[in-house]
Amino acid sequence: MVNKNKSKTTEEKILAAARKVFTTKGMTGARMQDIADEAGMNKALLHYYFKDKDKLFENVFLAEAQKFFPKINAIFNSEETLFDKIRNFVSEYIDEILSNPDLPWFVLNEMNRDPEQFLFKVWGKENLPKPAKLLAQVEQEVKAGIIKPISPVHLLMNMISLTIFPFVGKPMFLYNLRISEKQFREIMEQRKKEIPEFIINAIKK
Amino acid sequence: MVNKNKSKTTEEKILAAARKVFTTKGMTGARMQDIADEAGMNKALLHYYFKDKDKLFENVFLAEAQKFFPKINAIFNSEETLFDKIRNFVSEYIDEILSNPDLPWFVLNEMNRDPEQFLFKVWGKENLPKPAKLLAQVEQEVKAGIIKPISPVHLLMNMISLTIFPFVGKPMFLYNLRISEKQFREIMEQRKKEIPEFIINAIKK
DNA sequence: ACTTTTGTTAACCAAATGGTTAAACCGTAT
DNA sequence: ATACGGTTTAACCATTTGGTTAACAAAAGT
Numbered sequence: 001m002v003n004k005n006k007s008k009t010t011e012e013k014i015l016a017a018a019r020k021v022f023t024t025k026g027m028t029g030a031r032m033q034d035i036a037d038e039a040g041m042n043k044a045l046l047h048y049y050f051k052d053k054d055k056l057f058e059n060v061f062l063a064e065a066q067k068f069f070p071k072i073n074a075i076f077n078s079e080e081t082l083f084d085k086i087r088n089f090v091s092e093y094i095d096e097i098l099s100n101p102d103l104p105w106f107v108l109n110e111m112n113r114d115p116e117q118f119l120f121k122v123w124g125k126e127n128l129p130k131p132a133k134l135l136a137q138v139e140q141e142v143k144a145g146i147i148k149p150i151s152p153v154h155l156l157m158n159m160i161s162l163t164i165f166p167f168v169g170k171p172m173f174l175y176n177l178r179i180s181e182k183q184f185r186e187i188m189e190q191r192k193k194e195i196p197e198f199i200i201n202a203i204k205k
Numbered sequence: 206m207v208n209k210n211k212s213k214t215t216e217e218k219i220l221a222a223a224r225k226v227f228t229t230k231g232m233t234g235a236r237m238q239d240i241a242d243e244a245g246m247n248k249a250l251l252h253y254y255f256k257d258k259d260k261l262f263e264n265v266f267l268a269e270a271q272k273f274f275p276k277i278n279a280i281f282n283s284e285e286t287l288f289d290k291i292r293n294f295v296s297e298y299i300d301e302i303l304s305n306p307d308l309p310w311f312v313l314n315e316m317n318r319d320p321e322q323f324l325f326k327v328w329g330k331e332n333l334p335k336p337a338k339l340l341a342q343v344e345q346e347v348k349a350g351i352i353k354p355i356s357p358v359h360l361l362m363n364m365i366s367l368t369i370f371p372f373v374g375k376p377m378f379l380y381n382l383r384i385s386e387k388q389f390r391e392i393m394e395q396r397k398k399e400i401p402e403f404i405i406n407a408i409k410k
Numbered sequence: 411a412c413t414t415t416t417g418t419t420a421a422c423c424a425a426a427t428g429g430t431t432a433a434a435c436c437g438t439a440t
Numbered sequence: 441a442t443a444c445g446g447t448t449t450a451a452c453c454a455t456t457t458g459g460t461t462a463a464c465a466a467a468a469g470t
Contacts, residue, residue: 027234028231043459044419107377148406158367169313171317175321177361187359195363202406202407236426248429250447253448
């Protein structure tokens with residue numbers, strides 16, 4: 001059997017603790033001692049399992065980022081209609097973030113620190129995100145008179161902003177709208193349908 | 206005369222350097238020595254002018270946050286129509302951020318660290334942001350059949366997301382869409398009209 | 411049984427870092 | 441010229457911090 005009930009392996013404990021501390025205090029603000037305390041073990045163990053702080057940090061988030069982001073390209077470059085791409089993109093993105101709520105913050109931080117380095121780590125050398133096809137598709141549907149005239153860049157920005165921002169600004173929304181964690185989650189679930197509807201209403205003729 | 210041409214006062218040099226370093230490295234990642242280097246002066250001068258690191262950090266951003274945010278309440282609670290509120294909110298917000306591009310990142314970071322503490326500093330004790338009136342107005346216009354049915358919370362989230370996120374995700378957009386600083390600025394200028402149009406299209410009947 | 415490997419800890423270390431201090435600098439009023 | 445105020449600097453200090461080490465414990469091989 002793989003791993004009975006509540007008994008996490010030491011490595012898992014470290015990762016869980018590290019995620020928690022890194023998320024609230026950021027990479028530079030997090031202390032190895034904090035993580036050790038949170039995990040209930042000796043600091044040296046962190047180094048035993050994950051060489052150093054940088055390696056630990058990467059291990060916490062990078063794996064998931066690597067799994068997730070290439071999916072986006074797949075959606076962008078698929079043969080679906082624009083409306084279906086919007087629906088899929090929003091829905092898949094929100095699902096991913098719901099099961100991994102700190103990912104956006106991590107990504108944003110890394111992109112701020114060193115975009116090239118980060119994109120290289122996540123996408124590999126040549127396989128960068130290519131929104132070109134989606135952008136072209138938008139332009140084409142505008143010309144064909146299927147949707148209202150809109151700059152493809154703005155539409156893409158809107159899709160991404162509507163999807164990601166609530167997670168980044170979560171503490172702000174929680175506090176200002178006085179909603180609970182549970183309500184927040186429900187609202188995000190609703191957004192899987194609300195956002196595509198909102199966007200499609202905005203652009204359809 | 207107040208301050209000839211290029212000659213910044215020492216205090217201004219410090220603030221400019223601090224903003225730059227704090228913005229790229231974050232509060233915890235920034236080193237007092239980095240800031241001193243950037244400003245071309247001795248580290249002790251930073252402490253001479255601004256007591257300690259925390260005080261310096263607050264001085265960099267807090268003043269502007271305090272000036273800006275109460276404006277939002279004014280818009281939310283004004284007697285304008287919903288559509289005009291949307292136009293004003295987006296336009297004023299983007300203008301503010303354009304003249305102070307690091308503000309959103311700063312706000313998000315602080316809200317993540319300690320929401321209560323931050324809101325208290327920015328808004329004062331009792332004067333917290335109150336979106337209630339706007340939310341009610343949305344609900345009312347939905348009932349009156351002026352706009353399509355939409356949850357007020359989602360609409361508010363959408364407004365804020367569309368407005369703020371592009372600035373937070375700027376490095377991501379710059380790099381993935383291969384646009385220049387100058388182009389980015391132009392796009393943001395366009396968004397002052399694009400976003401309200403987009404939102405209004407999405408909700409008007 | 412005992413040896414080897416793996417996991418865990420307390421104590422330690424060197425470097426980095428925020429902050430202090432005492433002296434020097436410099437314009438200006440006496 | 442000189443005394444004086446604010447300004448600036450080099451040197452220094454105390455603490456924090458990431459990382460190491462050597463010893464110990466627990467499993468796993470033999």
